[in-house]
Amino acid sequence: MGTISRRTFMQQAGLLAGATALRAADAPVDHTLEIATTKVDLSPKRSIRTTAYNGQVPGPLLRLREGRPVRIKVTNRSANPEIVHWHGLFLPSAMDGAMEEGSPMIAPGASLVYEFSPRPAGFRWFHTHTFAGGDFSKGQYTGQHGLLYVDPANEPGQFDAEFFLTLHDWQGQLLGSDDGSMNPSYDISTINGRTLGYGDPLQVRQNQRIKLQILNSSPTETHWISLAGHRFEVVALDGNPIPKPQLVPMLRLAPAERVTAFVTMDNPGVWILGEVRKHVQAAGMGIVVAYAGASGKPVWQQPQTLSWDYTVFGAPEAKQNEAVEVIPLEFSAKFKGHGAMEEWCINGKSYPNTDSPVLKTGQRYRLLLKNPSLDDHPIHLHRHVFELRSLSGARATRGILKDTVLVPARGEAAVEFVADNPGPTLLHCHQQNHMDLGFMMVFRYA
Incomplete structure (x- = not known):
């Protein structure tokens, strides 16, 4: 067999019509997702057109119950064949949302229903799993990412507020590096689809214990995140509880990684939660955290080093x-x-x-x-x-x-x-x- 590219392989494989693993799209469903092109305002001066779920970036938060069967209808209104990967779930291959495993693609104008019993409990997500090939209007370069949380059968819920945050990079270009490789460089970076100061602040109160669920949906970039004036108590990685929760000054998230952390709000003021590297925060990756009754310009405290070690949690x-x-x-x-x-x-x-x-x-x-x-x-x-x-x-x-x-x-x-x-x-x-x-x-x- 001669060497062929992933692009050629997927084109030759084509669309799998009438997949027996997926039930009829006209039966009752629990959730609906629509894949379509939409306008997204990333900043006061920057709007883009991108493909997204339900006309929003990130897509809707789906909260499911562990082990309870769910049916999710996905309709593809875009011009290209699409697929949805349910990242982190233990699913049959036909439901997982990867063509390489035999999951069917969704033709333009068509709908499919994914049906499964979600497990394990914890912070998961969903996203496209298509070929982009340097086209920044396709694949992970788009707004096709959404949050999914599988609630356990019982969870103590020992926190006062919960926030889901999604890190993403946009409008890139391919640049050559010293080793001959081509890697994207990005013009703008966001949290929850907005640049620093443009999105709604996280509103907190003194002495609250907040729960942060943070996803890095970037197509290629690792990010370091800090919350000025506070530390993170990391309790789960990729949605899975860790043996030794630890207080750390910053988080590192590679593409597709998730971190669950608690923060004790014991330092009143108006602060910035954002990317530690100055040039990435300057591109927009940050969000304001405001205590009730506090005012003034948001404060950032620059860490001097990048710090992260998986093994301290083991x-x-x-x-x-x-x-x-x-x-x-x-x-x-x-x-x-x-x-x-x-x-x-x-x-x-x-x-x-x-x-x-x-x-x-x-x-x-x-x-x-x-x-x-x-x-x-x-x-x-x-x-x-x-x-x-x-x-x-x-x-x-x-x-x-x-x-x-x-x-x-x-x-x-x-x-x-x-x-x-x-x-x-x-x-x-x-x-x-x-x-x-x-x-x-x-x-x-x-």
């Missing part, structure tokens, strides 16, 4: 009794010169020509993620959760459960998961440009 490594099968995965790029990147590879192969390891149901696997490249890579595993075991330069750890992990440039990570959800299962870099250039592979169950 338990000490313990002796492992489970039998583990190791799968080494090495990431690399092949270039064709003149500043244009040809493809990203896993173990020397680019999708759809990557290997497809066969998993045995019930077996525990360790993925050794080796990254000798010059780029960080947020690695996402569909339809499963994995446990972070080790990371370059940090201690071994247990108990941190995630679906996306940032593997540093010239570094490596080890994660483990149990093969407990049969069906084609996609693993890929969550950077849109890397995914488009073949950075993905599909695990298959025996």
Whole structure:
């Protein structure tokens, strides 16, 4: 079989009509999503037209109950075939929303109904999973991202207010780097689709304990977030509770990562919650946090260093009794010169020509993620959760459960998961440009 690009593969695969896994679109549904082009005012001086859900950015917050069946009708009013990926949920492959796993695309003008019993509980999200190929009007470069929270059967709810925040970057251009790769650069960055000072402030009161649910939906960029005058008590990563909640001065979120944190509002004033790096905050990534009765210009306090370590949230490594099968995965790029990147590879192969390891149901696997490249890579595993075991330069750890992990440039990570959800299962870099250039592979169950 000759080498073909992801674009060609998807074009050849075509639209899967009349998928038996999806019920008739005219039956009663619990939620509706409409994919369409809409105008979004990012700032007082900057409006764009982008594809979004229900005419808003981010899309609607869907609150579902763990284990309670739900039916969500998606209608595609855009000009291109689309698909919705339910990121972080344990779904059958046909429902997951990835064409590479066999989920059907939605033709322009058509509707499909996704039906599933949501699990696990926690902070998830949904987004497009289509090819963009450097077209900033498609894929993750658009406004097609929405928040999804699966409420557990019982949750104590020991907080006074809850805020959902979505980080996103817009209107990019491809720039060449020293290693020959092409990476996007962005003109504007937002929280909840608005630049700093344009969106509504978060209104709080003294002595409140607020809960922040933060998603990085950026197509390619990692972000560091701080709240001036306050610290974050991190309690969950990617929607999954951590063994050791910790107070930290800032958060780091790679594309697709989520952080759940509490903040005790014990420092009255008008503050800025925003990106730590000055040039990104200047591009708009920030939001005002205002105490009741406070006034004045919002205050920012600039941290001097970038700080983040997954492993501080984990338990000490313990002796492992489970039998583990190791799968080494090495990431690399092949270039064709003149500043244009040809493809990203896993173990020397680019999708759809990557290997497809066969998993045995019930077996525990360790993925050794080796990254000798010059780029960080947020690695996402569909339809499963994995446990972070080790990371370059940090201690071994247990108990941190995630679906996306940032593997540093010239570094490596080890994660483990149990093969407990049969069906084609996609693993890929969550950077849109890397995914488009073949950075993905599909695990298959025996």
